[in-house]
Amino acid sequence: MSVGVVVALAVGGTVLLGAGLTWMVLHFNRQFHAEEAGVLGRLREASPRQGWMFAERDDSVAELYTWQQQECWQRNPFRSLLRxxxxxxxxxxxxGFRRGRPFVAAQLDVHYDGEFQRVQWIAVTTPAARPTLSVTRSGPIASMVNNALWGEVRVGYPEFDARFDVMSPDPRFAMAALSPALAEFLLRDPRILRGFTLLADRIDVFDATTDHREPGQLVAALDLRCEILDRIPAAAWA
Incomplete structure (x- = not known):
């Protein structure tokens, strides 16, 4: 095979590869824009019916998130300079409101520990601001290790204590909030992937929501947060 033929084949292959890549980029770009238009269309349709307000950007929500994190920040004894x-x-x-409770949902650009990440924040307002409470799913071995390292709260339900890590600067509030009904709900409900957090006067849940702009997903996420709050005794907020 002559050198000219080899060069021609190489050039032709490069052109075909470039054309294929261009087609793929254009295809996925069109698909992305079509999906975005569909989600936003469904959101525009659902918002008046649900009484929701939508803004493409509102940095006051970023300020609210930052303030909440700062107010509830607990220093890591192993990393004292971490902010x-x-x-x-x-x-x-x-x-808007869900079951009479105000909520905010947004995509946040968050900077933490020298890294940038996009965070989906779906937070429902609680009856009152209370001490921080973090409840995360864990295995029995990991739970014992975390308890030895951090002194996590034990609420007195053996199955729950073995499967969840509970952290709070106020153990009395943690025990008051984690009623038997809530502990059983957290153990059995498959929608709660990893747990929830109470920071200041808002609750967020580690769930399976992938796009808060999708009305069905947002309603389900808000209902889950409300169901957790429904199971916290009123006395815990006093």
């Missing part, structure tokens, strides 16, 4: 997460921008902000 709390800081949000610089809030996009696709949805606000």
């Amino acid at each position: 709390p997460p800081r949000a610089s921008r809030a996009k696709n902000v949805i606000t």
